[in-house]
Amino acid sequence: MSDKTTRQAQILEERYGMGHEPKDIIWNDQIEHMMSHRSVRRYLPDALPDGALETMVAAAQSASTSSNLHMWSVIAVTDPEMKSELYRTSGHGNPFIEVAPVFLLWVADQSRNNRISKANGGSAIVHDHLDAFVMATIDAALAAQNAALAAESLGLGTVYIGGMRNKSKEVADLLGLPDYAYVTFGMVVGYPAPEAQGRLRPRPSQDVVLHQNRYEADRASRIAAYEEPFKHFREDLCMKEKTFVGAVSSSANDLLSMDGRENLRSTVEGRGFKLR
Numbered sequence: 221m222s223d224k225t226t227r228q229a230q231i232l233e234e235r236y237g238m239g240h241e242p243k244d245i246i247w248n249d250q251i252e253h254m255m256s257h258r259s260v261r262r263y264l265p266d267a268l269p270d271g272a273l274e275t276m277v278a279a280a281q282s283a284s285t286s287s288n289l290h291m292w293s294v295i296a297v298t299d300p301e302m303k304s305e306l307y308r309t310s311g312h313g314n315p316f317i318e319v320a321p322v323f324l325l326w327v328a329d330q331s332r333n334n335r336i337s338k339a340n341g342g343s344a345i346v347h348d349h350l351d352a353f354v355m356a357t358i359d360a361a362l363a364a365q366n367a368a369l370a371a372e373s374l375g376l377g378t379v380y381i382g383g384m385r386n387k388s389k390e391v392a393d394l395l396g397l398p399d400y401a402y403v404t405f406g407m408v409v410g411y412p413a414p415e416a417q418g419r420l421r422p423r424p425s426q427d428v429v430l431h432q433n434r435y436e437a438d439r440a441s442r443i444a445a446y447e448e449p450f451k452h453f454r455e456d457l458c459m460k461e462k463t464f465v466g467a468v469s470s471s472a473n474d475l476l477s478m479d480g481r482e483n484l485r486s487t488v489e490g491r492g493f494k495l496r
């Protein structure tokens with residue numbers, strides 16, 4: 221086996237657990253790069269290389285965008301005080317926000333198009349509908365993921381921060397967001413600290429997520445096989461003992477796990493979105 225083939229076999233084994241790897245993966249450098257993703261939670265404070273931010277934004281802007289309407293913005297926060305304020309709003313589970321040099325806030329942003337439409341004499345009635353909110357959220361997520369892949373290809377690490385919706389109104393105020401815009405999530409970017417290396421986080425086998433032609437409702441039973449790689453990963457990282465079913469259940473059943481995100485609807489409505 222060549223080094224490359226060995227590495228690819230290792231990626232698949234880490235990603236799915238031994239015996240659960242999909243067959244017939246067509247490998248190339250891009251696929252290998254995407255499948256090597258892992259969230260990084262330990263960073264060096266070193267600045268990003270020149271051009272890294274611009275490269276990430278170019279990758280983000282190259283993502284598909286609904287009807288070519290570009291319904292997103294990104295705010296690059298480098299000011300330590302601002303990072304600390306944002307970290308504070310996210311609870312205290314993500315201290316690396318303060319360590320890494322850049323914290324990106326991905327904004328689902330209808331404000332630009334709302335202004336353009338109204339300045340052009342329109343009512344922008346479409347922006348009062350739920351779909352306008354969904355479109356902007358999708359656009360922001362697609363752009364962000366392209367940026368994350370670009371950063372990783374440059375040897376940088378990233379981690380999304382959903383906790384930016386915990387105190388969504390406060391975050392919007394801190395950043396001076398206009399109406400028709402809200403922060404979907406943050407993204408920490410920086411050089412991974414040497415101790416941040418580790419295995420890839422496993423995923424459920426493909427038959428859990430891949431359906432052919434029609435949705436097959438009994439997929440939940442196939443989740444059982446995921447418990448083993450899920451457990452091994454947590455053991456390797458000395459994480460608290462937990463099953464996947466337990467993790468899903470507490471995330472669904474315990475409102476406390478929302479950490480303020482249960483108020484998102486009122487924040488979003490307060491920001492002008494009417495969600496009709």
Ligand SMILES: Cc1cc2nc3c(=O)[nH]c(=O)nc-3n(C[C@H](O)[C@H](O)[C@H](O)COP(=O)(O)O)c2cc1C
Pocket residue numbers: 257258259260261314379380381382383384405420421
């Ligand atoms: C929208 C979104 C929000 C996330 N929020 C957080 C977060 O607040 N803190 C964190 O440590 N990881 C966060 N993550 C990272 C996930 O926990 C991570 O992607 C998942 O556990 C899979 O691990 P991997 O990315 O290393 O493969 C978030 C991921 C996404 C997509």
